[in-house]
């Protein structure tokens with residue numbers, strides 16, 4: 516393949532812009548905010564799960580408390596009715612009186628037990644409420660951190676994407692000035708060779724693979740026409756001659 520020396524040198528400009536573009540892509544992908552957001556989001560998910568559990572516990576204990584209070588009321592009402600019957604003097608049989616008094620005693624005991632249950636449920640409800648309040652606060656704080664890191668990441672994206680657009684535009688202009696077949700070869704080699712398709716020959720060294728040309732290769736480069744498109748014998752990249760090639 517042949518191409519004017521100036522076109523070959525412009526290929527090095529394209530190569531430099533491509534290196535810049537891959538650096539920008541790498542920078543975009545490895546922003547510290549990615550890991551920060553991921554870790555905070557994990558924390559947030561855990562805290563939200565705990566909050567759901569605390570809120571559920573809160574409403575469960577509220578229901579439990581209502582039920583326990585109703586149980587106490589029923590026992591109290593029954594005890595009151597029994598006491599009224601006793602006070603009214605309507606029960607006269609000694610056996611009935613004895614049974615009624617026994618029931619009043621046992622209802623008092625039952626009421627005491629049920630009131631203990633109410634107290635125990637109230638304690639659990641209160642601690643669930645405290646836990647829910649604390650978790651709500653923590654969720655808010657972590658969410659604030661997520662929002663902050665996300666805003667920083669967006670700002671970095673905007674800056675990097677602006678730079679990418681600028682470099683891509685510049686690349687487009689340079690590529691348009693180079694013969695299509697040379698660009699095509701460059702693109703093919705660039706894909707095959709880790710993002711570097713064209714390398715400068717500098718002081719007899721290929722800057723693509725960093726190997727120095729042996730004497731036979733130097734002679735071949737010397738003998739080649741200026742518009743011949745040369746390839747590195749070692750890495751197969753397009754080897755571009757410049758005044759600093761040492762040939």
Ligand SMILES: [Zn+2]
Nearest residue numbers: 721724747750
């Ligand atoms: Zn090479």
